[in-house]
Amino acid sequence: MKNKPLPHSLKGNLTEGPVLKHLIRLTLPMIWGIAAIISFQLVDTYFISQLGTAELAAISFTFPLTYLIFSFTMGFGIAMSSVASRLIGEGRREDVRRIATHGLILSLIVAAIITGLGMLFHDMIFRLQGASPETIALIRQYMMIWFAGNLCLTIPLVGNSAIRATGDTFTPAVIMSIAAFSNIILDPIMIFGWFGFPAMGIKGAALATIFGNSGAMIAGLYVMSRRKNLLLSLNDLHLDRFKDSMKRLLTIALPVGLTNAITPAVNFAIVGLLSKYGEEAVAAFGVASRIEAFAFVILMALSVGMAPIIGQNWGAGRTERTVETLRLTISFNIVWSLFIAVILMTFAAPVAGLFSDDPAVIGYAVIFFWSVPVTYTFSNLINGWGSAFNAIGKPQRTFMMIVLKMVVLTLPCVWLGSKVLGVRGVFLGIATVNLAAGLTFHLWSWNTFTRRDQADRLAASAS
Numbered sequence: 001m002k003n004k005p006l007p008h009s010l011k012g013n014l015t016e017g018p019v020l021k022h023l024i025r026l027t028l029p030m031i032w033g034i035a036a037i038i039s040f041q042l043v044d045t046y047f048i049s050q051l052g053t054a055e056l057a058a059i060s061f062t063f064p065l066t067y068l069i070f071s072f073t074m075g076f077g078i079a080m081s082s083v084a085s086r087l088i089g090e091g092r093r094e095d096v097r098r099i100a101t102h103g104l105i106l107s108l109i110v111a112a113i114i115t116g117l118g119m120l121f122h123d124m125i126f127r128l129q130g131a132s133p134e135t136i137a138l139i140r141q142y143m144m145i146w147f148a149g150n151l152c153l154t155i156p157l158v159g160n161s162a163i164r165a166t167g168d169t170f171t172p173a174v175i176m177s178i179a180a181f182s183n184i185i186l187d188p189i190m191i192f193g194w195f196g197f198p199a200m201g202i203k204g205a206a207l208a209t210i211f212g213n214s215g216a217m218i219a220g221l222y223v224m225s226r227r228k229n230l231l232l233s234l235n236d237l238h239l240d241r242f243k244d245s246m247k248r249l250l251t252i253a254l255p256v257g258l259t260n261a262i263t264p265a266v267n268f269a270i271v272g273l274l275s276k277y278g279e280e281a282v283a284a285f286g287v288a289s290r291i292e293a294f295a296f297v298i299l300m301a302l303s304v305g306m307a308p309i310i311g312q313n314w315g316a317g318r319t320e321r322t323v324e325t326l327r328l329t330i331s332f333n334i335v336w337s338l339f340i341a342v343i344l345m346t347f348a349a350p351v352a353g354l355f356s357d358d359p360a361v362i363g364y365a366v367i368f369f370w371s372v373p374v375t376y377t378f379s380n381l382i383n384g385w386g387s388a389f390n391a392i393g394k395p396q397r398t399f400m401m402i403v404l405k406m407v408v409l410t411l412p413c414v415w416l417g418s419k420v421l422g423v424r425g426v427f428l429g430i431a432t433v434n435l436a437a438g439l440t441f442h443l444w445s446w447n448t449f450t451r452r453d454q455a456d457r458l459a460a461s462a463s
Helices: 019-049 053-090 093-120 122-128 133-148 150-165 170-192 202-227 239-275 279-295 297-315 319-346 348-353 359-371 373-391 395-421 423-462
Strands: none
Touching (some): 019 150, 053 133, 053 150, 053 239, 053 279, 053 373, 122 133, 150 202, 279 348, 297 373, 319 373, 359 423, 373 423
16 A cells, blocks of 8 residues: 655755744744643642642652653654654655654553553552652552553654654644643542542542543544554554664664653652651652743743754754754743743742642742752753754763763762751752753753864865
8 A cells, every 4th residue: 555645744844944933833832732741740739739738749759750751751752753853854755654653653562561560569669769658548549540541641742743743843732732621621520529520539630631641642643644644554564664663763762761761760869858858848849840840841842843953954964054943942041041040939939839838848849949940041951952962863962961960960969968958958959960060061062063063064165
């Protein structure tokens, strides 16, 4: 069976035209899409916090693990976007379909393995994190349901990355926005038992998440198959080339997935340190982390939106456009990070009070917001550079940056800080590493990209 001709959107050329225009067009829809993804945990946190501090602490214990799994899965999405966008830039349309189809199959296999391991070792994982038996019982109510629905999250995350590689960031944003709005509506209904539904507490939040992700999964598969023609038919899967597809994707997905997983893994250890100071400290860190993540949705969108531009232009040898893209994103990152820092430091207590009325939780959250946000500019630069290296097929450099920042520097700094200043010391340790590592890696990364651009310009002038 012959493949259908590619739709026009798959031929989106990002190697010509104003870079700023492309960046805005690709980023704006992504803001809604990423905000939708982040909102799942933020909304869960808000409604669950109304059940009490114990439930808020329980959901906060889950964040590092769920974010670890989400981040590892996003490694496959980033690999899909990186490989597909470069294939599009090279004009290899048949290989785009093959990579998209095989990428979904591979990510589902990995997701099934992760789900099985998570269910099997659930209690042991949270005991290692320092959760009490009573808290683990609450966590189990949420996580067992969440694990069961993990496959419904994997398909839209990876599939939407293939759609974005074509230059269409609007459709994935719509898909995830619908899922997010479903979660917002279903959360209070299932948690508190509105409109005749049974009140399921923390379990209701997990069920609402599954229903929202299921809708996104169905919509994503429909768009990939019917509108974008990105999927091969069942009787034409080219499984003889699955090994080749797997190699190309895993070359990026594994280092990117492991890199993405490092931050939540270190946060897992940080939560373990904070658990020694009580569930209030854990709850405060959970609240602060969710607020922090939502505040930087626009920068995450920018990182994702710039990836196809960098990937296509790098693949086409247009390095001057790659550098222009980086210059624009870095400038915006600095301005936005400073803006968010001022807001969170100024309104620390009122913002924390939206999620808890416990004075201890609010107090710890205020300490966080007075310590960490001032260094946001530097930590966000590392995230942006990581996306750039992934886009050009060099995730190993991203891996190196994150390992040095999170493992070599953050772990010892927060441990030492906790010994000297307790909870405040943990947060100051995070801030210190953000500043030192962010500035160092920014200078190194900028030199890497501009050196290639200078070499290309010299070669062009010589010819």
